[in-house]
Amino acid sequence: MSPLSCGVSPAELDARIRLHLLPELGPRRFHTLLSAFDSASAALSAPASAWRALRLPAACADARRDASIRERAQATLAWLDAPQHHLLMWDAPTYPGLLAELSDAPPLLFVAGDPGLLERPQLAVVGSRNASRPGLDTAQRFARSLAGGGFVITSGLALGIDGAAHQGALDAEGHTVAVLGTGLCHLYPARHKGLAADIVARGGALVSELPLDAPPHASNFPRRNRIISGLSLGVLVVEASPSSGSLITARLAAEQGREVYAIPGSIHHPGARGCHQLIREGATLVESIEHILEALRGWHTPTVAAPVAEVAAPTNDHPLLALLHAAPHSSEALVAATGWSLSAVLGALTELELDGRVAREGVLWVGRG
Template sequence: MISMSPLFSSSAPPSPAELEARIRLHCLPELGPKRLQKLLSAFGTASSALSAPASSWRALGLPAACSDARRSSTVREQASSTLRWLEQSDNHLLMWDSDQYPALLAELSDAPPLLFVRGNPGLLELPQLAMVGSRRASTPGLDTALRFAKSLAAGGFVITSGLALGIDGAAHQGALDAQGKTIAVMGTGLERMYPARHRTLAADIVASGGALVSELPLTSPAHASHFPRRNRIISGLSLGVLVVEASPSSGSLITARLAAEQGREVYAIPGSIHHPGARGCHQLIRDGATLVESIEHILEALRGWQGVSPVVDVPAPVSHPLLELLFAAPQSSEALVLASGWSLVEVLAALTELELEGRVSCEAGRWYAR
């Protein structure tokens, strides 16, 4: 546990008044973790900080927007709503001085002072592997994420991701398919589900013994600035981060960079040089990330944390001439005709059979191995 102000030096739960004061501070605009730490170091408790004169806040270099909002009815109502939320089953609030606060996350200099959790907060202390990637992932990329997550979760790792569309969603679903556990770190408040189409997935995560996590006040909407903050929590909770598919501009690379800065392992799955979604992973590998072609490449580094035995290896054994070509790179039917020497009729018939077996898929006229 990191050394914090006197407020966070004891594991004793705060009084009801102090708890409300912490929540009110947390709801103030422009008051992030480091500014909150500065306040608590100066005043000792959240209650004292709230009652201090505005001039004392200005002397600490805090913006007027923080001190001016302290006594607003909006902030008071947010705090009251949060306290009512905590009375419901499965809703939890972890603070820096809580015995349940995850130790790995506490190592960060900007660790969230408060973490809202719906579901099982105990998961946050278990060995986790983060999986992230493109929101607009290809079908093979989604399949790879699903299979890696399924294998790692079946072996005992908690799969942590960001509940986004694409690779994140596939990673959560893979863990659920294996009857494993998964944590979704959100870039909104827990009462503002984003993206809306993952509402059912979020409910399934909680119902299966997983958890939804956010540092943001409960009703915080989606905002571009929230997601980089979310990413540091994803990497901070985890032993390592696996990037499955990402373009050079993907936010997943931010998560990978944060993981490296936090001393976590960074893994990346390579792809075809012709696939834009592989370029971010290739950049990570050039920068020192571990190239991953199978589950074993991850287990070699993390085996000491959990006795994980791979349920599925990736990629699956190749036993078909067209699959050998497609594992090398996605191709059109016409390109497969030229590469294989088969007739178009033979290629299309074989692809149809492989597609029915779930071993290939077609996107925008190009065939991919699964």
């Protein structure tokens, strides 16, 4: 079993997976159950009256004893035996810090590939499924340049802009994360199965909050979009109509405090209207990579905390550099040392990395110069 799945006992892991498989039990209800009963094992064995007292749907309580739920849980545990298959739980230290900030953060996150990418600075690139050739080329070029600069490119594996963004990252020998609106054993669209396999084979990751066998369903894709934006420092919309799901991702990003970027186009092109709408609503107008980098340089720049200022050497004009010149630190260690939020630390590290003043070595950050 994946080492990232061993933060709880085997019995508790099985219980969490079974809870996750119950119908009508979303993230908030899952958290309600764990808060009320302290563990998934206790929740599963609690009387139906206790579930009713929490105002949970009767279908949830009734399904706990279904043989199909137990069988699907066993299939999930068997899937986790593969070396590149992982399960991240919302209350474990391996869970992505930015995503954990969401009030409806997924309680379970299935990952095929490298789960460590979810803690690295990510930029989402999204847009229309029916994009124009110039739109596809633009998405691929931007993703290639951003991935070449060290960002992980995150998107939704859909046809159109999403696929072009993933491919652009791979072209740069960079890394990309695909967040699915299906289970990881039910890849959609079928035309991107080869791309999905390539993403994993070349060091990327496929991610889903849904049960492994979940098929495509229209309601799953807007839910998926909050994960794309929640993992990322910002969202770039390349080409989209006003009704595009990409605008949902952009608005979720704004609500989550992330940066939103949009590429303008001709007023005569329907695919530009969604981007123009976002720009009118305050998104950063982007014509080049520099416009994204400029916006990120001011992203969540933290106020210097007194303890850090006291240890900063006179030659270090940034508070994190004193810590990183003294010793390598993980992003989590920098959070503990500074008292800043993880999003603030990641934003500052991104700025320093772009300036060539820090570098990432595995899970650690080191100072340069």
